[in-house]
Amino acid sequence: MPRYDPRRIETKWQAFWDEHATFVTPNQPPRGSRGKLYVLDMFPYPSGSGLHVGHPEGYTATDIVVRYNRMKGKHVLHPMGWDAFGLPAEQHAIKTGTHPRETTYNNIDTFRRQLKMLGFSYDWSREISTTDEDYYRWTQWIFLQLYDTWFDTDHEWTGPDGVKRKGKGRPISELPIPSDVAAQGTAAVRRYQDSQRLAYQSEAPVNWCPALGTVLANEEVSSEGKSEIGGHPVERRALRQWMLRITAYAERLLSELDPLDWSESIKILQRNWIGKSIGAEVDFLVEESGVRGQESGGSGQRANFAAWKDARANAGYSAAPESNVIRVYTTRPDTLFGATYMVLAPEHPLVATITTADQRAAVEAYRQKSSLKSDLDRTDLAKEKTGVFTGAYAVNPVNGQPLPIWIADYVLISYGTGAIMAVPAHDARDLEFATQFNLPVIEVVSSGNDAVPNIGFTGDGTAINSGEFTGLPTAEFKQKIAVALASQGLGKSAVNYRLRDWLFSRQRYWGEPFPIWHEIDADGKPTGLVRAVAENDLPVTLPDMDDFQPKGTPEPPLAAAPRDWLYMTADDGTRLKRETNSMPQWAGSCWYYLRFCDNKNSQSFIDPAVEKYWMPVDLYIGGAEHAVLHLLYSRFWHKVLFDRGHVSTAEPFQKLVNQGMILGENNEKMSKSRGNVINPDDVVGEYGADALRLYEMFMGPLEQVKPWSMNGVEGVYRFLGRVWRMIADDAADDIVLSPTVQDVPLTTEQERLVHKTIKVVTDDIEKLSFNTAISRMMEFTNEFTGANPRPKSAMETITLLLAPFAPHLAEECWQLLGHNGSLAHHPWPTYDAALLVEDEIEIPVQVNGKLRAKIKVPTAADAAAMQSLAESDETIKAQLAGKTIVKVVAVPGRMVNFVVKG
RNA sequence: GCCGAAGUGGCGGAACUGGCAGACGCGCUGGAUUCAAAAUCCAGUGUCCCCAAAGGACGUGUGGGUUCGAGUCCCUCCUUCGGCACCA
Numbered sequence: 001m002p003r004y005d006p007r008r009i010e011t012k013w014q015a016f017w018d019e020h021a022t023f024v025t026p027n028q029p030p031r032g033s034r035g036k037l038y039v040l041d042m043f044p045y046p047s048g049s050g051l052h053v054g055h056p057e058g059y060t061a062t063d064i065v066v067r068y069n070r071m072k073g074k075h076v077l078h079p080m081g082w083d084a085f086g087l088p089a090e091q092h093a094i095k096t097g098t099h100p101r102e103t104t105y106n107n108i109d110t111f112r113r114q115l116k117m118l119g120f121s122y123d124w125s126r127e128i129s130t131t132d133e134d135y136y137r138w139t140q141w142i143f144l145q146l147y148d149t150w151f152d153t154d155h156e157w158t159g160p161d162g163v164k165r166k167g168k169g170r171p172i173s174e175l176p177i178p179s180d181v182a183a184q185g186t187a188a189v190r191r192y193q194d195s196q197r198l199a200y201q202s203e204a205p206v207n208w209c210p211a212l213g214t215v216l217a218n219e220e221v222s223s224e225g226k227s228e229i230g231g232h233p234v235e236r237r238a239l240r241q242w243m244l245r246i247t248a249y250a251e252r253l254l255s256e257l258d259p260l261d262w263s264e265s266i267k268i269l270q271r272n273w274i275g276k277s278i279g280a281e282v283d284f285l286v287e288e289s290g291v292r293g294q295e296s297g298g299s300g301q302r303a304n305f306a307a308w309k310d311a312r313a314n315a316g317y318s319a320a321p322e323s324n325v326i327r328v329y330t331t332r333p334d335t336l337f338g339a340t341y342m343v344l345a346p347e348h349p350l351v352a353t354i355t356t357a358d359q360r361a362a363v364e365a366y367r368q369k370s371s372l373k374s375d376l377d378r379t380d381l382a383k384e385k386t387g388v389f390t391g392a393y394a395v396n397p398v399n400g401q402p403l404p405i406w407i408a409d410y411v412l413i414s415y416g417t418g419a420i421m422a423v424p425a426h427d428a429r430d431l432e433f434a435t436q437f438n439l440p441v442i443e444v445v446s447s448g449n450d451a452v453p454n455i456g457f458t459g460d461g462t463a464i465n466s467g468e469f470t471g472l473p474t475a476e477f478k479q480k481i482a483v484a485l486a487s488q489g490l491g492k493s494a495v496n497y498r499l500r501d502w503l504f505s506r507q508r509y510w511g512e513p514f515p516i517w518h519e520i521d522a523d524g525k526p527t528g529l530v531r532a533v534a535e536n537d538l539p540v541t542l543p544d545m546d547d548f549q550p551k552g553t554p555e556p557p558l559a560a561a562p563r564d565w566l567y568m569t570a571d572d573g574t575r576l577k578r579e580t581n582s583m584p585q586w587a588g589s590c591w592y593y594l595r596f597c598d599n600k601n602s603q604s605f606i607d608p609a610v611e612k613y614w615m616p617v618d619l620y621i622g623g624a625e626h627a628v629l630h631l632l633y634s635r636f637w638h639k640v641l642f643d644r645g646h647v648s649t650a651e652p653f654q655k656l657v658n659q660g661m662i663l664g665e666n667n668e669k670m671s672k673s674r675g676n677v678i679n680p681d682d683v684v685g686e687y688g689a690d691a692l693r694l695y696e697m698f699m700g701p702l703e704q705v706k707p708w709s710m711n712g713v714e715g716v717y718r719f720l721g722r723v724w725r726m727i728a729d730d731a732a733d734d735i736v737l738s739p740t741v742q743d744v745p746l747t748t749e750q751e752r753l754v755h756k757t758i759k760v761v762t763d764d765i766e767k768l769s770f771n772t773a774i775s776r777m778m779e780f781t782n783e784f785t786g787a788n789p790r791p792k793s794a795m796e797t798i799t800l801l802l803a804p805f806a807p808h809l810a811e812e813c814w815q816l817l818g819h820n821g822s823l824a825h826h827p828w829p830t831y832d833a834a835l836l837v838e839d840e841i842e843i844p845v846q847v848n849g850k851l852r853a854k855i856k857v858p859t860a861a862d863a864a865a866m867q868s869l870a871e872s873d874e875t876i877k878a879q880l881a882g883k884t885i886v887k888v889v890a891v892p893g894r895m896v897n898f899v900v901k902g
Numbered sequence: 903g904c905c906g907a908a909g910u911g912g913c914g915g916a917a918c919u920g921g922c923a924g925a926c927g928c929g930c931u932g933g934a935u936u937c938a939a940a941a942u943c944c945a946g947u948g949u950c951c952c953c954a955a956a957g958g959a960c961g962u963g964u965g966g967g968u969u970c971g972a973g974u975c976c977c978u979c980c981u982u983c984g985g986c987a988c989c990a
Contacts (some may be wrong), residue, residue, distance in 0.1 A: 265906050272905065277989075330990060335978050342988090384989085408988095415989045422990085426903085429988050438939085498989050624984075661984095670989095698927070700915055704907095704985070709914065715927050718942095725942085741912060772916070775926035783945090844922040849971045851922060889970050895921050 002371070004196045006688020010808040013822075014119060022824050023121040025077055027598070027610050034073040038614050039066045040593055040653075042622025042630075043081045045585075046107035047088060052670065053678045053696070053708065054701060058621040058659040060693045061702050063120045065619060067804035069766050070121070071828040073074040077122060077614055079596035082108050083129040085136075086585040087212070087229055087694070100510040100548075104131055114680060118689045119807050121824065124633040126599045130512075130588025138605035139587050140515040142637060142745075144532050145644055147199040147516075150175045151248035167252060169643035170199060173837030190529055198640060200244045206503060208237040213550025215239060228261045239554050242505040242514065242581060250274050250497040251637055253418030261655040263703070267629050273628045275498030277470025279331035280482050281417065281562040282491035283317070284342060284394040286324045286354050287402065301402075305395045312489035324395055326350060326405070329416030329496055332426065333485070334477035336398045337466040338444035339421040339435065342405045343387065345413035346370040349740065354405060363388050363407060370409040376416060385410055387435040389805065396421075397490045399467065408433065416496050425455050445474065462614070502633065504584060507556035509548055513540045517568065520575045520766035531576065540578070543746055555579045589630055590637040593617050593652060605646075616649045621702075624658040631656070657768065660705040678708050690806035691717040697770035697805060700897040716774070720809055722781050723802065727795050727813045737816050742789040751835055753783055754794050755842065758831040761801045768804070797829050845870045846897040847879045861892035870896040 017023060039062045041735030044055055066078040085108075087246065089100035107746070108129060115122070128135050136341070172193050172561070194200060198369040206215040211232035211795045220419035227234055246253075254274050257267050260894050287301050291363055321327045328343060341737045344351055357365045387408030394403045406551045410429055424434035425443045443454040445461040456466075469477050515533035524616050533540055543565040548557060552853035552876040556749045559566075568576045597614040598606045631653070638652040663669060664676025671677065683692045693715040700706040724730075746754060757780045758807045764773035780798055784790055797816055803810035803823055814823040838859055843851045843866070853875040857866050867890050870876055880898060887899040 265984090268906060272986060274985090275989065318959090328990080332990080387940080410988045410990090412989065419990045427990070429990075461938080496989075498986095698914090704915095706914070708926070710915065711928050719927080721942090730942090771914095775916075776968050778926055842922085846971070848922085849969095855920070859961080887970060889921090891921065895971085897921080 004721040004809075005718075006808065009812045010117075010689050013808045013811045014063040014116060015820065016811070017119075017121070017535070017824075020126075021823065024076070024125050025075070025121050029075040029613075032073065033075040035075065035617075036077065036614060037066075037069050037074040038597075038617045039592075039597075039619045040075045040078075040617045040621075041080065042620070042626060043083050043589070043592060044087055044111060045083045045088075046104065046111045048092065048103070050107075050108055050110050051680050053680050053683070054659075054670075055694075056680060056692060057696045057702070059115070059118070059120055059663055060696050061770065062619065062621050062656075063578045063693075063807075064697070064765060064804040065768070067121055067807060067824065068828065070824060071800070071803070071826060071860060073827070077126075077485070077597065078123060079126040079128075079599075080115060080122040080124070081596065082111065082130065083125075083585070083589050083590055083591060083592070084108060084129045084131040084593060084608060085297070085511045085583075087508065087510070090508055090548055091212075091230075093510075094550070097546070099546070101131070101271040104129075104510075108577055117684055118680070121807070126596050128592065128599050130592065133539050133541055134602070136512045136588065138510050138595065139583070139591070140533075140538050140540060141535065142591055142641065143199060143322060143512075143587070144515055145235065146244060146503045146637075146640055147532055148808075149191075149198045149644060150856065151194040151198060151245065153248070157641065159650060159880045161650055163211065163650065165252065167248070169198065169242045169640045171644070182540035186306070187529065190293075191816065194530070198248065200243055200245065201240055202501075203238055204243070204697050205236050206241055207234045208239070208554055209234045211550075213552065213554075215503070215505075215554065216471050217239070221609075227798065241503055242579075244636070246502045246632070247497060247499055249636050249639055250276070250499050250640060251786070252639060253499075253632065255649055256639075257637075260651060260653070262653075263656070263658070266624075266631075266656060266658060269435055269627045269630060273632065274620065275329050277496050277498075279496065280333040280478075280485065280491050281314075281327055282333060282336065282397065282421065282485060282826065283321050284328065284397060284403070284421065286326060286350070286405070287393045287395060289323075292812065296412070296634060297840050301395070302400060305400055305640055307395070308490065309490070314489075314740040317486060317490065317492050319703050321449060323353070324351075326419050328419045328421045329494060330421060332474075332478075333481045333491070334422040334463060334466075334469070334472075335426050335444050336396065336421070336481065338405055338425050338461075339396055339401075339443045339595055340424060340440045340442055341419050341422045341878040342403050343408045343411045343422055343433070343744060344390075344405065345411045345418040346409055347413040348407070348418045349603070351390065351407055354390055354392040359391035361390055363390055366407060370432050370477050374413045375589050382633075385429070385436050385737075387391070388431065388436065388439075397485070397488075399872060404439070406433075406437075415498065423485075424456050428456070428458060431456060438537075485797065497784055502636075504587075504655060505581035506584050507554055508582050509542070509545060509557040511584065512587055513542060513558065515540050515581055516579040517576035518579060519572075520577050522575075522597050524575075526577070528879065530579075531570070533638065556582065558582065575614055586630065586633050589640075590634040592632075594647070607649075608646075612648045615647065616652055616654045619655045619657070620653040621659060622656045622670065623661070628657060658703060660701075660703050662699075663705060663707040665708050665710065670708075678710075683713060686711055687717040688720075688808070690720055690809050694774060694806050696820050698774045700771055702768055703769065717779065719778055720806060722807065723783060723806075723813070724796070725787055726781060726790065726818055727799070735816070737818075738790070740788050740790045741792050741795050741817075743792050744789050745793045746794060750791065750794060752838065753780060754797050755831040755835045758829045759833075762828070762831075765804065766810070774805065777805075797895075799823070841893065843875055843893075844895045847876070847893065847900060849897060852879050862892055866890045866892065866896050 023667040041059050041062050068075050068077050073422055088834045090105045092098060092103050098638065130136060149170060150172050151167060153167050155168040157168050158164050175193055175196055177189055177192060183187050209232050210213050211228045212230060213229055245399045252273060254276055257270060288304065351363065385405045385408065390405045390407060392405045394405055396403055411418065422430040424439065424441045426445050438525045441455060442465060444463060444465050445457060446454055447457040447461050447465045456827040463469050463472045463477050468482065472480065482493045491855055515538060517531045517533060519529045519531065522525055545557065545561060547560065566578050594606045598610045601607055632654055638647060639650060641647045642650050662676060664677050668674055668676060674840065680692060691713060695713045697717050699712060727738060727741060729736045759777055760776045761773045777798065784794060799810050799813045799817065800823060811822060840856050841859050842854050842856050845855055846852050853873050855869055855873050857869050867888050880900060883900040885898055885900050889897040
């Protein structure tokens with residue numbers, strides 16, 4: 001007795017698809033193609049624990065879209081691969097001695113087997129792994145493009161897409177060299193170029209994690225100052241690092257986000273991360289030390305200040321302030337008259353020169369203490385503000401008032417100019433600090449509301465105590481003061497971003513080596529000059545190594561590579577040593593969507609014609625955890641490639657959807673420690689891949705977070721069984737068509753249901769509303785289960801509609817219904833809108849907005865006809881008896897409402 | 903603190919541009935089939951009033967508002983989840 005047997009059906013059809021290369025997609029569109037469609041999943045990191053149920057959620061969604069569009073005649077690209085560099089394999093190597101390569105490729109085999117088991121219609125001939133030499137060769141090549149590019153901020157241009165832009169990445173050979181630099185010779189020119197490249201080296205304080213033996217990006221450090229991986233302590237340390245100048249692209253990454261078909265909340269997440277703010281820079285002259293504090297000192301200082309202002313008025317505002325000037329950034333230049341003190345970040349270079357002898361010890365102690373803390377540590381201890389007076393004073397440029405200069409770690413060196421003017425009356429942090437240290441507070445903005453005190457008011461209001469500007473609304477004040485400051489050479493309008501440059505190097509083995517040589521002198525010491533590895537020497541392959549133990553120093557594992565890998569002598573006789581850092585895991589995932597288009601190309605990373613045909617990605621689905629970093633990084637790389645003419649679109653991903661996380665049955669995040677992990681292998685073993693796919697789509701809206709339910713899986717499994725029994729003969733010994741399925745015409749009712757189901761399922765797939773599409777197919781099945789005979793044409797329709805969701809069962813039913821081969825390319829059913837219209841519909845009748853009856857009316861009935869039909873209904877008659885009808889609202893095709901009184 | 907998303911039966915969820923709240927599934931109850939069970943099929947299932955039916959009242963986090971009519975629009979507050987977090 002052939003019950004619904006997913007195991008038999010699924011292995012049979014997976015073998016069929018493999019054997020017939022059903023889903024292999026050539027780069028040339030087939031004859032009659034209705035256009036291309038590139039549907040992409042976020043490729044997984046092949047972890048040792050295998051696929052979890054979160055993966056198939058997004059993968060099933062894209063597979064439905066792909067299978068549906070394939071039937072609609074679209075030329076679909078649907079690839080899969082592996083983001084396979086990364087720390088876990090290396091950690092595993094440290095523990096067990098197994099080479100990361102071996103671990104990684106074993107894990108990939110597991111993932112591939114699991115994905116094939118789920119019946120996704122990937123074109124497996126396009127499979128890639130970021131760890132393949134043939135792949136990371138091009139990752140290195142793209143890095144060299146970044147290295148070869150500088151950002152020309154003011155360059156105005158029109159791209160191949162017809163969009164006008166300001167700011168462009170251009171070849172380093174086109175960088176103008178200032179004459180004074182050129183005069184100093186080749187080495188100086190090279191250093192100048194290096195300082196402008198999108199990939200540059202920097203001695204930067206980084207997050208060094210001794211336990212992992214590596215530095216981490218800010219994003220890889222948790223708010224408690226622990227590593228995201230492993231939860232180990234992280235400390236600060238200055239190291240030479242490779243950085244990518246993503247900040248150059250901040251404005252483009254922001255403005256070019258707007259036209260994309262992404263959810264507004266994801267766009268907002270990216271915008272917040274970029275964090276654009278508009279304000280002004282203002283310069284403050286530092287008083288000469290020792291003078292202030294003496295009763296007689298005032299006039300001399302005023303003379304200094306007056307002279308400086310004169311000089312500025314003549315010379316104008318310059319890119320770099322004099323050595324006795326503090327430059328601040330503020331979003332509220334309108335509160336300049338309310339500044340009562342200034343704060344420098346402890347690391348600010350001016351601290352050393354302005355601090356008075358009296359205060360030196362205290363200032364040094366404070367700097368020492370804060371140097372040990374990371375940005376994150378500082379915010380952690382945010383309960384009370386701390387800081388130290390430097391003993392020095394600055395002069396407020398608008399009114400000549402002296403302002404004590406403090407250092408405090410609530411001011412960050414990494415944002416703005418690393419210095420602020422403090423306006424305690426209108427800034428919460430400054431107010432807290434002023435209260436703590438008893439500094440004066442001057443109100444300069446009126447809230448305009450007696451209930452809201454001016455002190456502590458941080459909104460827009462009206463200026464008070466602000467000289468000639470008094471009475472101006474905040475917005476107008478901001479404009480006027482910016483103009484006034486600029487004309488006096490004391491400041492200018494300015495924009496800041498909270499986005500920081502991307503720390504791009506890691507001290508790991510299992511990552512892409514940098515294609516970079518360091519020049520070294522006779523003693524083996526680096527000269528500070530570097531060279532790119534020649535393009536035809538790529539890839540720089542990972543040397544074979546077997547010792548992965550961290551050495552407890554920031555020296556990367558590759559520093560212990562064989563000498564013939566590490567050293568070389570150039571044609572010009574220069575001794576060269578390889579860069580021994582490696583790239584972060586993000587690198588490979590920044591451009592994988594391009595390689596899928598042309599994964600076998602050995603001449604270039606992608607053929608331009610192929611790129612033009614497939615790009616951009618039409619639909620990209622993946623987890624919300626990548627809403628910021630991965631998506632921002634790959635947009636950045638893509639824009640550089642675009643500026644350099646290697647790709648034809650400015651943005652890689654036209655439409656983006658984030659699937660919601662699947663929680664455990666107890667409504668908590670799935671984790672081993674909570675013991676609520678669902679293993680896809682188990683679910684498939686018991687209910688089949690079709691049931692798993694269907695359940696994950698039926699749980700709820702794709703983008704929503706939702707808990708797992710085994711009972712729910714059971715439910716859709718039962719549904720699939722009903723579909724099977726509707727078409728196959730459950731009682732027969734062989735697998736044969738049910739005798740109830742006959743070649744008979746549809747009744748009018750059945751015909752309407754068939755066409756309605758085609759319409760709603762089609763519309764729902766287009767909207768990615770898979771849960772409702774499934775419920776419509778359930779309704780259909782509930783109706784036809786009771787039919788005898790069951791028209792064969794209706795069975796064919798439901799089979800085709802179900803195919804994107806439960807492809808194995810659908811293929812089997814299709815065969816039972818007498819068709820040869822796969823239905824994967826069979827045309828999607830169409831419906832006739834005229835057949836959806838019913839002659840008579842049931843509408844609600846309300847009295848005073850309350851439902852009192854339901855009546856049947858002809859579909860075409862107008863308002864008057866509906867009203868008279870409603871009035872003749874017995875219940876409504878009774879409701880209306882003895883009352884006055886004030887008004888009747890009758891909406892054709894919808895409802896009737898009597899408004900009565902009495 | 904700021905930004906974003908969301909609160910609907912016992913549970914997951916549905917409801918187009920304001921127009922029958924609870925589609926579909928789970929769970930539960932009853933029945934058929936069976937020696938019995940599993941599986942399957944049929945029926946019922948928001949809460950309350952009423953012996954029951956007929957009928958009625960209430961009902962989409964809270965409180966208010968707009969409207970003939972509000973889950974849907976506006977304002978207030980509460981809760982949960984996600985992101986950022988001294989960014990001047």
